[in-house]
Amino acid sequence: MFIIKHKKIFISFSISLVVLSLLSLLIFGLKVGIDFKGGALTEVVYTTLRPAQADLDTALQSLELGSVLVQPTGNTGYIIKSRDLNDAEHALVLKTLSLGGKNELTETSFNSIGPSVGKELTRKAVIAIILVSLAIVCFIAFAFRKVSRPVSSWRYGFIAIITLLHDVIIPIGLFTILSHFYGAELDTLFVVAILTILGLSVSDTIVIFDRIRENLNNQVNISKSNFSEIVGGSLEQSFVRSICTSLTVILVLLALFTFGPVSTKYFALMLTTGMFFGTYSSIFLASPLLVLVEEWQKR
Amino acid sequence: MSKTFKKVILAIIVLMFGAGIGLFVYKSEPKLNKNFETERTFFKNHPFRLGLDLSGGSHLIYKADVSGVPGDQISDSMDALRDVIERRVNLFGVSEPVVQVQGGGFISGGENKLIVDLPGITDVEKATAMIGETPLLEFKIERSKDEPITIKPGKDGKIDAEALNAQQQFVSTELTGRYLQKATLEFDQNTRAPNISLQFDDTGTKLFAEITKNNIGKMVAIYLDGLPISTPVVREVIPNGQAVISGSFIPTEARELVRNLNYGALPLPISLLSKQTIGATLGDNAVVAGVKATIIGFLLVISFLILWYRLPGLVAALSLCIFITIMLSLFKLVPVTLTAAGIAGFIISIGIAVDANVLIFERIKEELCSGRSVTDAISAGFSRAWFSIRDSNISNFITALILFWFGTSLIKGFALTLGMGVLVSMFSAITVTRIFLSLFNFVGDGKVAKFLFSSGITR
Numbered sequence: 227m228f229i230i231k232h233k234k235i236f237i238s239f240s241i242s243l244v245v246l247s248l249l250s251l252l253i254f255g256l257k258v259g260i261d262f263k264g265g266a267l268t269e270v271v272y273t274t275l276r277p278a279q280a281d282l283d284t285a286l287q288s289l290e291l292g293s294v295l296v297q298p299t300g301n302t303g304y305i306i307k308s309r310d311l312n313d314a315e316h317a318l319v320l321k322t323l324s325l326g327g328k329n330e331l332t333e334t335s336f337n338s339i340g341p342s343v344g345k346e347l348t349r350k351a352v353i354a355i356i357l358v359s360l361a362i363v364c365f366i367a368f369a370f371r372k373v374s375r376p377v378s379s380w381r382y383g384f385i386a387i388i389t390l391l392h393d394v395i396i397p398i399g400l401f402t403i404l405s406h407f408y409g410a411e412l413d414t415l416f417v418v419a420i421l422t423i424l425g426l427s428v429s430d431t432i433v434i435f436d437r438i439r440e441n442l443n444n445q446v447n448i449s450k451s452n453f454s455e456i457v458g459g460s461l462e463q464s465f466v467r468s469i470c471t472s473l474t475v476i477l478v479l480l481a482l483f484t485f486g487p488v489s490t491k492y493f494a495l496m497l498t499t500g501m502f503f504g505t506y507s508s509i510f511l512a513s514p515l516l517v518l519v520e521e522w523q524k525r
Numbered sequence: 526m527s528k529t530f531k532k533v534i535l536a537i538i539v540l541m542f543g544a545g546i547g548l549f550v551y552k553s554e555p556k557l558n559k560n561f562e563t564e565r566t567f568f569k570n571h572p573f574r575l576g577l578d579l580s581g582g583s584h585l586i587y588k589a590d591v592s593g594v595p596g597d598q599i600s601d602s603m604d605a606l607r608d609v610i611e612r613r614v615n616l617f618g619v620s621e622p623v624v625q626v627q628g629g630g631f632i633s634g635g636e637n638k639l640i641v642d643l644p645g646i647t648d649v650e651k652a653t654a655m656i657g658e659t660p661l662l663e664f665k666i667e668r669s670k671d672e673p674i675t676i677k678p679g680k681d682g683k684i685d686a687e688a689l690n691a692q693q694q695f696v697s698t699e700l701t702g703r704y705l706q707k708a709t710l711e712f713d714q715n716t717r718a719p720n721i722s723l724q725f726d727d728t729g730t731k732l733f734a735e736i737t738k739n740n741i742g743k744m745v746a747i748y749l750d751g752l753p754i755s756t757p758v759v760r761e762v763i764p765n766g767q768a769v770i771s772g773s774f775i776p777t778e779a780r781e782l783v784r785n786l787n788y789g790a791l792p793l794p795i796s797l798l799s800k801q802t803i804g805a806t807l808g809d810n811a812v813v814a815g816v817k818a819t820i821i822g823f824l825l826v827i828s829f830l831i832l833w834y835r836l837p838g839l840v841a842a843l844s845l846c847i848f849i850t851i852m853l854s855l856f857k858l859v860p861v862t863l864t865a866a867g868i869a870g871f872i873i874s875i876g877i878a879v880d881a882n883v884l885i886f887e888r889i890k891e892e893l894c895s896g897r898s899v900t901d902a903i904s905a906g907f908s909r910a911w912f913s914i915r916d917s918n919i920s921n922f923i924t925a926l927i928l929f930w931f932g933t934s935l936i937k938g939f940a941l942t943l944g945m946g947v948l949v950s951m952f953s954a955i956t957v958t959r960i961f962l963s964l965f966n967f968v969g970d971g972k973v974a975k976f977l978f979s980s981g982i983t984r
Contacts, residue, residue: 264799269807310799313650334804336649342636343586343799347933354931361923369916414935415866418928422873422943425924429917436913467887470833471917474826474883475876481822482872487811487865489578494869 227458233514240511243503244392247399254402259411262348264341266311270323271303273330279304285322291315297409303334310338351417358421362428363387369432372439376453377520382439385515386431389507393427394420397499401492410492419496426475426497427504430468431512437464438513454517465509472505536960543847546854553857571857574621575644576864576938579812581805582644583652587795589637593697594793600628603637605703605792610641610656619643639795640934649802661791662702663748664733665695666740695746695753698736703792704729706766710783713771719779721770721786730766737763749782751794815868822872823849826879834886836977840961841882841954848878848953855945867938874946880917881954884910890980899974903962907955914955922947 229236260267279296282304286294295307304323311319316336324331366386370379397419404410438460445456476498483494553568555561561569577584589606591599603626614622623642646652706726712719725733736745737759747755747770755770774782827845830838852871856863889906897905925944928936 340798477825478822478876486818
């Protein structure tokens, strides 16, 4: 099987993608959205032409609301990001945006989140991440509870966790780039996307590993030299299935990304990336790693 | 022969079932059914329930101050608060408002919150004013001299002088507007000044009798929205639960106050933590985009299934249709409040639903390659693929379950549709597909049969 033969190329490819993602995370950082840190987001659409951004900037500065960020959206709209606003401040901002009633506008959405709600959401997100990770690790431990040779059970589990990290880090890397260039912000849906990727991609790796162990058991005498052949054979048996199950999910996700609501665009993109690399890693990373570990063991 | 007959009957029953719920979904949807107005009420009562981000409206989160309530009564007071605000919101003619209490557990950070969803109200100022207008009525008694005064410094380390002052004079009692039965406007016979007469309910009457009994000769302060409006001196025990507030009201002010008190005085003070409004057009666009994405995603999946898996693919497409009708009718019947994230969960579940079919068909293909007959291969394929199906569904279901427990309403919508999708797909992809596929015994084992049951680019 060529994947096993050229395993070093595939493993290096994955490593470089992960390193790149981590680098972009370090360099660009993640912009935390108002879901978690609190703040207000006002979206307005002007009836005719929108005023120049510079005019709004100066007008809003005079309100002394701290830093106010104005971003154009659509053809005649703006998104205004600021700290959380009370009713009076909100009314004042709307009045300022219309430049004293001169420019007619309608407010399409307004979202103001107090700092305590943001804190609560952060706490919930952290708990959910911890619980899902724990549940997935338990699930892996359960899936590999039977002892097996020549590579011991816990190594399968360990590799499964490494591939999971790989599947999650790459979408995060992509998100930091989106965040840097298109202003995507870390929100609740980001966390949901990460957790869903964990759930979707873990089973793929486990199913392939199961097939490998099934084939190992069928072999009465495992001479250690043909371990890589058995892994290669198992891959050949299961990669079509693996690609097909992911493909159906990726198809619907692409539909969601291309045609779906604006609010779930980045969410769909993150999941698509996660799904894609989840499938990639279960075929091109997990099994090659397994063979690599076995080779190291032999030395 | 009778075995085949049974299978045919079973398949027809499943088809009829699918068609039946499909008809229900169609009939109960005003946008699809032209004769919606003349339908029976059962259909009319089950439209899709759209969340605020799809229908437009306001989402408000209030924090309730429960510091004055004993621990075991917090949930009661919160329920009372919810009832009052619900009444209030209903009075203003909001259709299907949702008022929810969120308890102060560990996860939510110990704060007791009230979540108010107002579909169709996109003016936040109006919405908050509507709720904020409700007055908070409290009865306080004089602080006894030997009781120690506890003062918490504010966040900035300073002590609020006003709070110190008010705290020194009066302490809260259990008696609040919660126990008010009715308020009426009266005019003093001598001065013609407007007075507000209050009648407490049973519990309130007992509390008031006790307060007056223990405080004869002392002042009882009546606070409205945190300010003392009247501080009469108690002369005697009042056992009948009647009290009179004689502040210096102007008649219109007094009349408004009576109205507001009757609509419901808040049993707990609340403050607005966060608010969100979504314009109706934005919501409409999201619905259109969501429906479009669902239809296109569905078409992509069934074309893939039929092109790649041929006859079994066609059967899988049919069971996917049944899956979708079951899901849609569940959304209506449970009912599930659909949000943009919820639609995303549903779309993903369409992709996951055929996973089981893919696993089964790949197994069937393997069994066919190893030389089994079509019928044998089908039954072996189903039983051998079961473990993989179980494994891949477990991990998704665990994630959905945890997200549902710990999520906010946005996450819950996603987790619910995804989790339901996983469960329903176990039924549709395995049972329904099997029933239909077992009908194809007659194709035999010829070349045509092998072609129909293999997949991909092989012949």
